[in-house]
Amino acid sequence: MKNLILLIILALISLKILSQNDTIFATIDLKNIKNDRVNVELNFKPHKLSHAKEVIFYFPISIPGTYDDLEYSKYVNNFKVYNKNNDSLEYKKKTLKDWVFVADNNEIIKIGKNRSKEYYYIPTNAKRIKYSVDDAYDIGSAITRNFIPEANIFEKNKVFQINWGAILGSFIINNRSIYKITVIKPNGLYGATILKKEVINDTLDILYSNNYDDLISKPVFYTKPDTTTFTINNYNFEVTVFSENGIKYSNIIANSIKPLIKEASNTYLKGLIPEKYIFMYYFSNVLDEGALEHTTSSMYFLSAVDTSAIKSSIIDVTAHEFLHILTPLTVRSEKIANSKLYAPYTSKHLWLYEGVTDYFSYQLLLQTKDISPNWFLGDMALNYKDVLKKVSMTKMSENVYDKKWNKKYDLVYSKGTITAFCLDLEIYKLTNGKYRLYDILMKLKEKYTNKPFIDNKFINEFISITHKKELNVFFDKYIVGKEELPVQQYFNKIGCNYKLQIDTIKYVSTELGNDLFFDGSKISIKPNKKHYKELKGGKIINVVSINGDKNVLSNYNNLWSLKDGDYIEYMYKGEVEKLIIKTANVTTITKKYEFVKVNNPSERQKKLFKEFLNYKYDMN
Numbered sequence: 001m002k003n004l005i006l007l008i009i010l011a012l013i014s015l016k017i018l019s020q021n022d023t024i025f026a027t028i029d030l031k032n033i034k035n036d037r038v039n040v041e042l043n044f045k046p047h048k049l050s051h052a053k054e055v056i057f058y059f060p061i062s063i064p065g066t067y068d069d070l071e072y073s074k075y076v077n078n079f080k081v082y083n084k085n086n087d088s089l090e091y092k093k094k095t096l097k098d099w100v101f102v103a104d105n106n107e108i109i110k111i112g113k114n115r116s117k118e119y120y121y122i123p124t125n126a127k128r129i130k131y132s133v134d135d136a137y138d139i140g141s142a143i144t145r146n147f148i149p150e151a152n153i154f155e156k157n158k159v160f161q162i163n164w165g166a167i168l169g170s171f172i173i174n175n176r177s178i179y180k181i182t183v184i185k186p187n188g189l190y191g192a193t194i195l196k197k198e199v200i201n202d203t204l205d206i207l208y209s210n211n212y213d214d215l216i217s218k219p220v221f222y223t224k225p226d227t228t229t230f231t232i233n234n235y236n237f238e239v240t241v242f243s244e245n246g247i248k249y250s251n252i253i254a255n256s257i258k259p260l261i262k263e264a265s266n267t268y269l270k271g272l273i274p275e276k277y278i279f280m281y282y283f284s285n286v287l288d289e290g291a292l293e294h295t296t297s298s299m300y301f302l303s304a305v306d307t308s309a310i311k312s313s314i315i316d317v318t319a320h321e322f323l324h325i326l327t328p329l330t331v332r333s334e335k336i337a338n339s340k341l342y343a344p345y346t347s348k349h350l351w352l353y354e355g356v357t358d359y360f361s362y363q364l365l366l367q368t369k370d371i372s373p374n375w376f377l378g379d380m381a382l383n384y385k386d387v388l389k390k391v392s393m394t395k396m397s398e399n400v401y402d403k404k405w406n407k408k409y410d411l412v413y414s415k416g417t418i419t420a421f422c423l424d425l426e427i428y429k430l431t432n433g434k435y436r437l438y439d440i441l442m443k444l445k446e447k448y449t450n451k452p453f454i455d456n457k458f459i460n461e462f463i464s465i466t467h468k469k470e471l472n473v474f475f476d477k478y479i480v481g482k483e484e485l486p487v488q489q490y491f492n493k494i495g496c497n498y499k500l501q502i503d504t505i506k507y508v509s510t511e512l513g514n515d516l517f518f519d520g521s522k523i524s525i526k527p528n529k530k531h532y533k534e535l536k537g538g539k540i541i542n543v544v545s546i547n548g549d550k551n552v553l554s555n556y557n558n559l560w561s562l563k564d565g566d567y568i569e570y571m572y573k574g575e576v577e578k579l580i581i582k583t584a585n586v587t588t589i590t591k592k593y594e595f596v597k598v599n600n601p602s603e604r605q606k607k608l609f610k611e612f613l614n615y616k617y618d619m620n
């Protein structure tokens with residue numbers, strides 16, 4: 001640990017001395033790929049350092065908008081380093097755990113515990129680096145090796161989703177280098193990106209970036225063109241789509257999101273929208289879903305659905321990612337603004353970046369009538385069980401790279417969204433309706449468009465805008481503290497109560513476990529712990545027949561109706577093994593919360609319902 005700290009301090013000192021903007025010339029070959037591996041080559045000026053014989057080459061631990069260790073280096077193979085005479089050079093690959101980092105202001109930053117991070121210590125006379133990179137997801141597979149919007153997908157001649165951090169590394173020492181990237185690509189694929197792009201010919205593009213941070217914020221999406229462009233308030237938008245089911249979605253998506261973009265550009269994001277913004281959608285056949293925001297684009301990995309259902313499947317997640325332009329991409333802490341890709345700092349305010357953004361996305365869609373009050377209330381009911389978890393939002397946020405705390409990260413969406421709604425109601429109550437949460441964020445936007453706020457002072461500043469000191473009680477109890485939010489009380493203000501529904505479901509289990517996986521042409525089933533032992537197999541077994549029928553893929557539904565004495569065959573260490581089914585009757589009780597309207601609402605409840613949900617109380 002100590003050595004690394006020293007090296008990084010040295011690196012930072014020399015960064016100040018060497019402020020030249022060298023160019024890193026990169027080549028990535030998307031045309032000649034084997035087994036979904038892309039070859040990468042980097043050429044650069046050797047580092048002339050008097051104090052060190054090595055420089056650190058790294059792949060980002062985390063990128064903006066993600067709050068997790070992305071483990072990008074696990075995708076890198078055959079890493080080789082050369083000098084100017086093309087001689088292969090020795091380098092060291094170090095894996096560090098539990099390390100700390102000294103920030104620019106000499107503050108000691110602790111990065112998460114029990115996370116392994118790999119760095120390459122490269123001789124200073126190195127001039128060239130070559131390696132190949134794996135991707136994180138394959139069409140037809142049920143398994144993803146990462147949260148996909150921050151990872152790469154390479155599908156020969158079909159689609160390349162490129163997040164630069166997962167393919168091109170950088171040197172800690174000159175993070176300001178310009179990147180000139182030559183992309184060798186299959187003919188017929190169009191590259192959607194905000195990066196400056198020069199199309200040389202059908203199979204050659206050159207991309208330019210001012211520095212590594214800039215590169216990371218501008219992913220590229222190469223697909224057969226399914227692209228729709230449009231203009232709103234003089235801003236240019238592009239929707240680029242790849243779908244595994246071959247459906248062209250871009251036009252229908254563009255039409256679906258125009259109203260929310262228009263509304264946001266006149267309100268939440270007024271003055272913040274970039275000249276050009278790209279929405280990049282990947283529709284897969286797996287259930288894993290996610291999306292990631294950048295300042296000038298957003299990336300979506302969603303399940304493919306029928307065109308009639310496309311709007312409802314993309315609308316809320318699109319509103320959420322787009323509104324991130326407000327926070328944390330504009331209104332943000334100095335911890336976020338100064339964060340390093342090789343050592344991410346943490347801010348206390350994920351409740352703002354994610355919780356408030358998510359709540360605003362509902363508000364925006366209620367404004368545009370893209371969603372109904374019941375949609376909002378239904379989602380809040382799903383969030384409700386997480387409100388019961390006694391976790392301090394600021395503490396979780398501060399420690400988010402720590403494995404133990406990272407497990408609680410998803411609370412920023414569930415508990416965070418419902419907390420933002422209650423905060424909105426609290427601000428309204430304390431200011432007698434003069435302010436809403438929206439107004440506070442608009443004031444913060446005015447002040448912090450061009451500079452970050454101080455992390456530790458933010459809550460006080462937020463409260464001072466409302467001129468109501470009493471608001472600190474809400475923050476102390478429910479955002480900094482871990483007291484249970486009185487959700488019932490807040491929802492009652494808009495004439496709603498929550499109701500606990502108990503469902504009893506009786507079903508027959510195969511005792512095999514219920515998780516099904518597609519793996520190419522095979523179906524896998526993940527056995528439960530008991531059977532894991534019995535099967536002696538790996539954690540996932542490939543089912544090769546169901547009662548002797550080898551058409552597993554087309555008959556996989558039969559797995560759910562297996563009876564006593566039926567059997568499946570599966571592969572284990574190259575041998576076919578047989579498993580006789582023993583069934584068990586299982587009864588489960590599920591608790592479900594619902595928000596329902598009260599019987600005799602007061603005029604005030606009706607008024608607040610209309611003000612907060614933008615629909616009349618008697619509408620669903």
Ligand SMILES: [Zn+2]
Nearest residue numbers: 320324354357
């Ligand atoms: Zn988000």
